[in-house]
Amino acid sequence: MLEVKDLNLYYGAIHALKGISLVVHDGELVSLIGSNGAGKTSTLHAISGLLPISSGSVLLDGKDLQKVHPNKIIGLGLAHVPEGRHVFARMTVEENLLMGAYIVRDSKRVSENLEKVYAYFPRLKERWKQLAGTLSGGEQQMLATGRALMTDPSILLMDEPSMGLSPLLVKEIFSIIQTLHENGITILLVEQNAKMALAVADRAYVLETGRISMSGPAAELADDDRVRKAYLGA
Template sequence: MLNVKDLNTYYGAIHALKGVSIQVNEGEIVSLIGSNGAGKSTLVNTIAGLLKPRSGSIEFEGKSIFRMEAYNLLKEGISLSPEGREVFGSLTVEENLKLGAYIIKDPKQINDSFEYVYELFPKLKERKGQYAGTLSGGEQQMLAIARSLMGRPKLLLLDEPSLGLAPNIVSQIFELIQQISKEGITILLIEQNAFMALKTSDRAYVLENGVVSLEGPSKDIINDDKVREIYLGI
């Protein structure tokens, strides 16, 4: 479904992605783990069109999306829930969600999207009139994920959905990820919580200093000695 080959992305002189290749097949949950600064956000932000790569190729459903604008990528079916949530605090829950549906013109389809996300996130429905800035951290994260689903993507890119959340909320987020996957949405998941990510995903990539250092079925990666020592601390 998503085919990234030999991708190079720079920030000025900083070579952040050094020939990264990853593949995500339809229906999979694929996780991307790695230390702080490894290039995980750079990779998903490049796929989502927020950063322009210097070279390589990115194909989605057989079509090149290399250097395509973020706005058009949502139309192709790719949606990003960015690191750090980035919900609009002075807008209500409902207004935030509506922004996620900006590519949809038909009011009935927008209503369907609201129904769809309110079913997945009943708490957001209860709080639809509340300012997003007054939601708890976990609720804001739910809102960010819900907003990225409003455009009904085929591929969801989740950048650190569990960051900074209490353990019980973290498990709720991972349950939701599985539920979203069962709805037929393909997921590329970035996580600091490598253990939960590997438990939840089908396959995984380990990124180190802008290079893929290991890849394979998550059940194999979780048993890799180096991964256990560096990322799982066991």
């Protein structure tokens, strides 16, 4: 279970996150939606230790992540699929996936996980020897997601997986997210595509200029007039 309590974060003098609190229970798919600059990505970066927070706490299964060095956080079962994919462009697909399992010492577990990821994404298996930079946007998103899955994470943070993809690919990516969810992986999903994000999620939070303005079951939020007006274009 991931618990974020009263998170505050500043960029210099700018107060970017103003007391964010949220909870992701085991096995849940929770969406965090909001417009540009609302603080979605900052929230994820604060959770995975990539940005220093000024106050508040992030607890993963009761353990305070603030006391853990960023490169150790992944070892606690929290994997982060960064915005804009960030694949290792001049390394092959398989090397990229192996990098995801960098902290896993047991080589048998690594090859098991590799098979598992290839089962989720058969397209990656076809292209295992190709340089990641030559993949299409959708394939790179699959690769970034597959790389995060290489550690068997207990929770997956996904940042804008639909960014820059064609509508067809967006559908495909979301069906993959749903499959992952059905297989019991806990997911915290950050999206601008509120419609899709609310369609797949169990619960959702709406972020507005650094504050959580609404929260609740995703289906309820999708029916809420304010949400519909602001984010669903209806």
